Amino acid sequence: MNLKHYLSGFLVLASASVFAVAAQQGGTPGAAPAKKPAAPKRTVQPQDHGERLFQQHCSRCHAAPEGFPPSITGTIVRHMRVRAGLSQHDEEALLHFFSP
Amino acid sequence: MPLPTPEPKTRASAHSSRIFLFVLTALAIAHQGSAQDTPLISGGAGFLTSTNAGSTTYLPIIEPLLAAPLGKRVLVESRAALLEFFSPKGGDQSGYGHSHFIGITYLQGDYVGSRHFTVVAGDYLIPFNTYNDRLSPVWIGNFQDGPLIANLNFSSSGSGLGGMLRGNAIQRSKYSIDYNYYYSTRSANEQFSASRGSGGRAAVYLPEQRLEVGLSYDRLLQGRHENFYGAHVWWEPKDTSFRLRSEFASGQHAQGYWVEADYRTHGFGGLDSAIGRIEPVFRIQQTFRRDTTASDGLPTANTQRADFGLDYNLPHNTRILTSYARQFSVAGNRNVWETGIVYRFLFPAWKGKQP
16 A cells, blocks of 8 residues: 555656656756856756766766866866776866866 | 665774775875876765654764876775764663764775776775665765665675776767676675675666666675676656666565655756755655565565655755655654755865966
8 A cells, every 4th residue: 555655656756757847848948058167067958078978977976066176177087987987088078078 | 875874885993093094095196196187085074864763863974085096097096984973872871872983985996998998906886786886975865865775785885895897888879888897705804894796787878868777786605695686777858957766676585676856947047046956856665575584784674665855955065955754664664854964075185286
């Protein structure tokens, strides 16, 4: 009985969420301009390869930090390369995205 | 992820040598940085409270992570946890007692060969399903406690000692497949305890759909020689801030699943507006116990639980986490209230050269 209640609640929540997402997609085309590289958000429109990589591999798990010193950009990207199995080309693209 | 109960990935210790080891490792590799490759210290600090069946606990915690590149292909990384756990004394005693835990969560070296393979050696997080190696840091999780099945794999500590091969097997514009294979040896070392076992994970990711589907398997190669199977599905619709994550795990003695959804709205001024910073989260999970002969961290009776959370993403990498959960079990139903504040830090380990 409890399981049925849970599943019903979850389906309602999922339906509402999908509806909200669909409505949002239709209502705010191009609403998100390009962001500063040091503070990319998980919802910006892909602008280049590095930004697309960031959205596909980094922000899947966590939000981006609001900013960080350029001296650690390479270390951050190296860490992501290990985590996400990125190529050297991808690493360079991400570096360019963080430090254009 | 910190828990009001002892965290398996955080090996308890009051011995200061663990801090010494961590700091020593940091100092030993810190001098290698240059230009954009300065070693960094990242992680999270938080203060968490939980009221479970009327008993309130307090948990201040710091989880620092050190990452230091060596040359073009090597990265040394380590994460530690330092926490103090305050809980009611119980029995006839009033007031609170406290205990502290200091431990290295993992310490590994990575050699990046190509996008197809990276060799990992050391004490590493077991990549069985997704929670352990992706979502367990205190500053990432949407809830302050992990899912009930988080430790349902061959290593109840969450880490292995040995080697791992990981990478991207196939990369196409429409899809990619990544994999990892790991082997862990048995270790009774206080700091790097581990079980003998091996396993792997393979996942398909569809970038256009933002959909990831993966399968995991590992086997305990000592004692019970138990097999564990896992599956996960992640979906983040493109150009939205809706995320759906789910996992299923099964062992010979227990199995379970969890499904989690979170959402932030672009309306009312975008994600950085007062409304856009609100993040409702929901998680449902069930565990099923076949027998109690194995101690795998799951509840000893079948359990159903629903978590309703409301997080708030403050500026400056700070989050407020609140949630209410109702847990049903033949062992007793209970309410779990959780609140906490978490700060994510990220800075150079030392002042490096300006790029």
